[in-house]
Amino acid sequence: MTDDPAARSLSIVLPAFNEAARLEPALDELFGYLRRRDGRGRAGLPGPASLPAAIEILVVDDGSTDRTAELVRARSEFGVHEGAPLLSLLSVAHVGKGAAVRAGMLAATGDLIVFADADMATPPDQIPLLVQALANHDLALGSRIQPDGSDMRRSQPGYRRVLGRIFHGLASAWAVGPVEDTQCGFKGFTRPASRDLFARQEITSIVFDVELIYLARRRGYRIAIVPIQWSDRRGSRMRTRPGLAIRVLWDLFRIPLIHRRVGRLAPVDERPSP
Numbered sequence: 001m002t003d004d005p006a007a008r009s010l011s012i013v014l015p016a017f018n019e020a021a022r023l024e025p026a027l028d029e030l031f032g033y034l035r036r037r038d039g040r041g042r043a044g045l046p047g048p049a050s051l052p053a054a055i056e057i058l059v060v061d062d063g064s065t066d067r068t069a070e071l072v073r074a075r076s077e078f079g080v081h082e083g084a085p086l087l088s089l090l091s092v093a094h095v096g097k098g099a100a101v102r103a104g105m106l107a108a109t110g111d112l113i114v115f116a117d118a119d120m121a122t123p124p125d126q127i128p129l130l131v132q133a134l135a136n137h138d139l140a141l142g143s144r145i146q147p148d149g150s151d152m153r154r155s156q157p158g159y160r161r162v163l164g165r166i167f168h169g170l171a172s173a174w175a176v177g178p179v180e181d182t183q184c185g186f187k188g189f190t191r192p193a194s195r196d197l198f199a200r201q202e203i204t205s206i207v208f209d210v211e212l213i214y215l216a217r218r219r220g221y222r223i224a225i226v227p228i229q230w231s232d233r234r235g236s237r238m239r240t241r242p243g244l245a246i247r248v249l250w251d252l253f254r255i256p257l258i259h260r261r262v263g264r265l266a267p268v269d270e271r272p273s274p
């Protein structure tokens, strides 16, 4: 649990695989938003001033073969900047999105830790919504399904929507129960929940989100579902190959088996403070 005084810092983890084309404008958008510290949010949204004072953006370069790492290092925000959002870089071998996110989440130093896709498919002004939810939840899961039932995923190509529906049917029956949008790449965690879950995470493919939700439910964490804005951005890094389908099915199948011995946490009021 993060009552406001405890949440003094926020880390934003951006996994990036060959993102030379999309990362630069995405970082411009993110830093542009964060610099408006006294700015107000769009209609009804808490603004950037509602975020913790210290902010770190951690780009995880997932073994890119393009200029992803170079362009991060070349930015003026890279390194230590007193009082301003700090940009840093973690380079890992290319294993998969799940492995990249895990490395970033475990390296991040914030009291609250969010991961987001490097294409800013979810605009930065949605970050305060996750932060707000973490005031009384351990996890805040961005969801592209709006309260009125409309689905932001409709901006995806048709084949992705079909694959997504098949995946969701299997994932909900086998592992995650009623969580409707497991694959949204925009999720927030309190530091203790992040440590606990990412240290247990074993799935390195795109199925890692399902594993995290499975683990979080099993541990008894308080999960907020947070409707957020999202729009499909061109230049997806996902390649739909037959090999990927087999990998996805195998990873989904083994989640409950890998974690069959994971037990529940103590109720919130009985937990030692982190």
Ligand SMILES: Nc1nc2c(ncn2[C@@H]2O[C@H](COP(=O)(O)OP(=O)(O)O)[C@@H](O)[C@H]2O)c(=O)[nH]1
Residues within 6 Å of the ligand: 014, 015, 016, 017, 018, 019, 062, 095, 096, 097, 100, 116, 117, 118, 119, 121, 185, 233, 235, 236, 237, 238, 239
């Ligand atoms: N698909 C994929 N994405 C990766 C990988 N490693 C890191 N990523 C990052 O994970 C995010 C996935 O977003 P994207 O490719 O736009 O996926 P989509 O929006 O679901 O089509 C981006 O920030 C990628 O750079 C990887 O091995 N595969």
Ligand SMILES: [Mg+2]
Residues within 6 Å of the ligand: 117, 119, 121, 232, 233, 236
């Ligand atoms: Mg995308």
